Amino acid sequence: MVPKVDVIGVLVNPNYGAIDAQLHDVQEAAGRLGLQLVIVRANVESEFETAFSTIAAQHAGALLVCASPFFYSRRQQLVVLTSRNGLPAIFEWRDFAAAGGLMSYGTSLSNAYRQAGIYAGQILKGAKPSDLPIVESTKLVINLATAKALHIDVPPTLSARADEFIE
Numbered sequence: 001m002v003p004k005v006d007v008i009g010v011l012v013n014p015n016y017g018a019i020d021a022q023l024h025d026v027q028e029a030a031g032r033l034g035l036q037l038v039i040v041r042a043n044v045e046s047e048f049e050t051a052f053s054t055i056a057a058q059h060a061g062a063l064l065v066c067a068s069p070f071f072y073s074r075r076q077q078l079v080v081l082t083s084r085n086g087l088p089a090i091f092e093w094r095d096f097a098a099a100g101g102l103m104s105y106g107t108s109l110s111n112a113y114r115q116a117g118i119y120a121g122q123i124l125k126g127a128k129p130s131d132l133p134i135v136e137s138t139k140l141v142i143n144l145a146t147a148k149a150l151h152i153d154v155p156p157t158l159s160a161r162a163d164e165f166i167e
Contacts, residue, residue: 001103001152002088005061007036009087011051011078013068015043022066045074052081060087067092067106075099088150097141097166102150104141111137139163 010026012019023039030037038058040051055063063082065071071078072093079100082089091097092106115135123129140158143166147154154162 001090001147001154001158002062003155005088006034007038007058007060009055009058009060009063010037010039010066011055011063011071012039012041012066013043013070014041016066016068016070018067026064026066043070045077048074048077048081052085052087055087056085063087063089065089065091065096075101083146083149086150088152094139094141094164097143097146100143100146102143102146102152105138107137108139111139141166 008030010023012023027037038055038060040054042048042051065078065082071091072095075091075093075096076099078091079089079096082102083100088102089096091101091104094104094106094108094110097104115137119129119132122132140162141164142154142158142162144154145167
């Protein structure tokens with residue numbers, strides 16, 4: 001979405017159990033792409049302002065908000081902060097894009113829960129779990145109104161890969 005950016009802010013919750021794996025993957029990808037990361041940590045609401053100030057001071061041109069149930073519960077506040085700071089941001093869950101975030105790429109929680117219910121029903125009817133197919137619930141969602149507000153044109157290649165657009 002923002003190809004000229006070479007510094008990306010990464011907001012992480014240090015108390016989230018999966019953070020080490022997330023950071024490893026992000027750092028590996030950044031190294032391959034020649035990007036510099038500004039990793040900021042927040043595990044309480046009062047740390048958000050400082051985190052965003054650090055990201056701005058380091059001239060990050062985009063933001064990755066890593067997965068965290070705490071961040072999910074504060075998604076509206078995080079979306080407001082990204083908007084206030086003019087930061088194009090990508091989030092883990094669709095609900096962030098629905099709340100006004102630029103984009104999300106990750107599991108659709110509602111689809112995952114629905115699929116779990118379908119599988120539970122099939123198993124209760126006698127299906128063997130090992131016979132059930134693996135279903136990928138990862139979705140790319142782009143908020144076009146937010147892209148317009150940030151003066152970002154969605155590249156055709158990314159547009160073609162999107163699973164959903166929010167107007």
